[in-house]
Amino acid sequence: MDLSPHSYIGPFRRLAGFGQTEFGDSRVCSPTSDDEVATILQTAAAQGRQVMLRGAGRSYGDASIAGETVAIRQDRMNRVLAWDPATGTLDVEGGITLEEIWRYVLPDGFWPPVVSGTMKTSVAGGLAMNIHGKNNWSQGTLGEHVDWMDIMLAGGEVRRLIPADPLFFQIISGFGLLGIILRARLRMKRIRSGSLQVVQRSVRNWQEQFDTFEEFQDRYEYIVSWVDGFHDGRGTFQAANHHPDDEPHTLHASAQELSPYLIGFYPKSRAWRTLRHFTNPTGMRLLSAAKYRAGRLTGSEKAAQMPLVAFHFPLDFVQDWERAYLPGGLLQFQVGLGRENAREVIPGLLARSQAAQLWPYLIVMKRHRPDPTLMSYLVDGYSIAMDFHRTDLNAAQLDQLFKEMTADVLAAGGKFYMAKDARLTADEAKQSLGEGPYHQFLATKRELDPTGLLVSALGARIGLCDIPSMLSSP
């Protein structure tokens, strides 16, 4: 890479949030070493540009976009640096994805301790947002399974942080605004089999949803529920544990590959085109009803065996499914609510969207526990994630609905997951995160990045960084 001071820092690229509602054009570079990262930071600063950190681009909103910046992508800093199958500690570069990790450690009988619903997430991106999995209630967040991290500050200084450092749980959950996560040591989870034992229960209403979570939460590592967006709380609950028996033959990537075909013959790579025909209220009502019926038919408390990958990443197997939401894109509303008021607020959010005739096409509910990060989004309670199809016709109404739902969540002291957010204002974010943590973040930002080099559209929107424009906002 030519990094002379006059050089051209990578070509312009259009970067999008996963939901395809937010975009920004940046000059994108893919460094391969610390030195290159440092030189890019230095060059950008010298040229009066700001820098934005881009992981695998799986955040739905504007967390990893910022127009007119230099984007540092970490796709070429994705190496495994050390692996100790005796202890399960894995040293990796920040750009490595969860997929690359599980493929690497599975043959030795390990699995990442926390995975998101997509395996395309990078470790650095996952730590910047402090991702959670279906096992959040029992295992916590990804950031709680890290022994140390090497970070580079905006000025180029590299520091190794351990959990006892006050900065550790600020960088984790720091939205990529405080420093660059270069490397980390992660503790993998030992497993005996590549399968999970999954039980499923069909639930008929909200009361059953919450009761079922509480019934299963202490007996199963993974608990999650799908909610039908067209009804009042009905859905399908799943709980799973790692298979307890030694099954060495299943500890291979080949045992995890899913068929590239749906119902035996239809290529999954084309499924999104078919899905397009269903991304409307009638189509989705039909699909949801079918899914619910299928859940009722197959719903049984008898444990069924399921490969890890199929259980964790079903969406990854419908390649490009998000494209079914084009051209308007997809807005997700994911919030966390305390146990004390989740039973009231969560059904209220769905009722509000149904009343506005804006039905969420996919709803997922999970059980959570608090985490130790500064910008935490998790509470002892539940999260609900609702996917909305955005169109030219409903865009304004959808924004209005998000405003109203946001007010409901704020009134209940709820939290917002910034990896999914695209609409929160700075005041709303401050109220939700709390004045104390919010101001602490700003103080840390000033200390670590005094010139404000690291930015993102999300950060600017919620007031945690500044992207100066010669024009004030209209």
Added chain:
Amino acid sequence: MAPRYKHVIVVGASAGIGAELVLQLAAAGSKVAALARREEPLKRLAAAHPGQVLPIVHDVTDFDSVPAVFESVAQQLGGCDLVIYSSGVMPTVGPAEFDFAKDRQMFEVNVLGGIAWLDAVAERFQSTGSGTIVMIGSVAGDRGRRGQPGYNASKAAVAAFAEALRNRLSGKGVTVTTVKPGPVQTELVAALGFKNAMPVADAAARIIRLAPSGREVYLKFSHRVIFAVIRLMPSWIFRHIPI
């Protein structure tokens, strides 16, 4: 409602069509950078829409500076999804006058400045796979007329250049539109005393409406018909027509 184009750059914005484009785009909610040599009129545009118009002094004949100016302006705006090139000059040329200095000036502003801008913009838009370019040509570029050899040739050149870009960038997510206005009531043609020149507000509104078309467009249906005929007319007939 959000404007179709969030961030617009108008080159040649201190007067005439360009200035009107800035006002209308800003009124519709776009953030607009207004570029030209004269600062005062640009500042007046900015004052008319506070916080939405960014006045930038720039001479398009400073060709080498164009890529850096473009990038810096886009950065100051916070993005760029539409660039309109409207800079143009048309000095008066007598019926028997052959003045290389005037012709050269027309080529420098109308053609070379335009090419410098379109090259810089096309490079970025090609790699982001998005964006719209509008080149203001003229009906005067459709034929070589006796009255304005240099101007005609300059407008023919930009039309050909823009057409080539449109063909190159088709399928790459980039829209290139060539607009060929007839007479419009601006300083440029004031001396010529056209009787039914189009009001500038009307011309600008039509240009904004036609920007997404990705074609070569006239501002009036009658022009489309008349100039189709004129383009087909043999030279030995055309030379007898007093335009």
